Amino acid sequence: MPQTLPYKERQLTRDEIDALDEAIVLDFGTDWCGHCNAAAPLVAAAMNGHAGVRHIKVEDGPGRRLGRSFGVKLWPSLIFVRKGQEIARLVRPGKQEDIEQALQALESAT
Incomplete structure (x- = not known):
C-alpha cells in the first residue's frame, strides 16, 4: 500500500499557487476526516507514475x-x-481510475 503524508497546516497563498509553473494536485482535507483517510490510498496509488505532478x-x-x-x-x-x-x-473520489483520468488531463494541458 502506498504511503500517505499528513495534511500540512502551513498554508500556501493563492498567489503562490498561481505562480507555480508545474502541474499540481491540491488535496484539501484534514487528517481526522474519514472520507479523506479512505481516499488517501487511492490518491497515493494514482500519483505513482506521475512524477512530474x-x-x-x-x-x-x-x-x-x-x-x-x-x-x-x-x-x-x-x-x-x-x-x-x-x-x-x-470531490470525494471513490475510484483510482477517476484520479488517473484527471491526472492525464492535467499532464496533457498546456
Whole structure:
C-alpha cells in the first residue's frame, strides 16, 4: 500500500499557487476526516507514475483562505492545477481510475 503524508497546516497563498509553473494536485482535507483517510490510498496509488505532478496536501477548515479561494466545500477535494488554471476537480473520489483520468488531463494541458 502506498504511503500517505499528513495534511500540512502551513498554508500556501493563492498567489503562490498561481505562480507555480508545474502541474499540481491540491488535496484539501484534514487528517481526522474519514472520507479523506479512505481516499488517501487511492490518491497515493494514482500519483505513482506521475512524477512530474506535484501533490500538495492542504489542511482545510474555518479561516483557511486557500480552500475558500477555490470554493472547497467538501473533503477531500482534489483540484488539478497548471499555471494557475484549474484543469479538473474531484470531490470525494471513490475510484483510482477517476484520479488517473484527471491526472492525464492535467499532464496533457498546456
